[in-house]
Amino acid sequence: MITVAKSAAQAAGKILIENYGKLSPHAIRQKAANDFISFVDEQSEDKIISIIKETYPAHSFLAEESGLQQHSDTYQWIIDPLDGTTNYIHQIPVFAVSIGLKLKDELILGVIYNPVSNEMFWAEKGKGAFLNDSPIQVTNKDDISRCLIATGFPFKAKQHLPAYLEAFAEIFLSCRGMRRMGAAAIDLAYVAAGRFDGFWEFGLSPWDVAAGAVIIREAGGMVSDFWNKPFFLHNNYIVASNGNIHKDLLYKIQKAFPFYIDVYEEPKI
DSSP states (O other): OHHHHHHHHHHHHHHHHHHTTOOOGGGEEEEETTEEEEHHHHHHHHHHHHHHHHHOTTOEEEETTTEEEOOOSSEEEEEEEEETHHHHHTTOSOOEEEEEEEETTEEEEEEEEETTTTEEEEEETTSOEEETTEEEOOOOOOOGGGOEEEEOOOTTOGGGHHHHHHHHHHHHTTSSEEEOOSOHHHHHHHHHTTSOSEEEEESOOHHHHHHHHHHHHHTTOEEEOTTSOSOHHHHSEEEEEOSTTHHHHHHHHHHHOSSOOOTTSOOOO
8 A cells, every 4th residue: 555655645745746836826726715726736636546546446535635435434534635736836846746545534644745845754554664764763862952843824714813923922932943844744744753743724625634643653753633632633732742842832832722612713803
């Protein structure tokens, strides 16, 4: 399965590179507030699904652009054909293809491919994590003051910006530095590879985090929601870390988010 997933990611990445810097304004459509799509997203997704279907025609798919294609209750591929679309549109070379695989309720495989750097981050459950052909692992830092933390802005849930900024301040004032890449898949891959020590964000979708969660766990890290529960895939909240600083990150975030809120709820007037 991993061979098929990697082949699909590379084929999709080729489409992204071939069209990089060539999109006209007319080729870009707005799906929702601050959320965009182009024919490149759609072509990339079609390519991924077609390659996987050649080998696994009975499997189900959950993809960003085409939604749910339910065939099997056993295997479900979770696909983001272009994570970091806004970066891609603005010719900022930080974007990726993300492909995860779920067996019933368990994530078992993840591939994140950055076609600009030709970096393939991948993992299978129980077999370790890799960058291209080399094993990777998370950092072993246990003091957040020595850690580089990544995050993402809640662009789909701006009504919760005050809570986000409160959590941001808690972490920013205690860590070595903060980064915002604009592509959650890249952030998660970098945690797995030891480039970042942790990452947190809310308002994400399953296809943003499925692959990265597998890779981080296989690299020795931890992934949870804001309340240390395993619901990050569907409740839109995620914290990922090297494991050693996980409790500290959760403590700081929970000051601003003491309980679950629907990040897509309408603001009260």
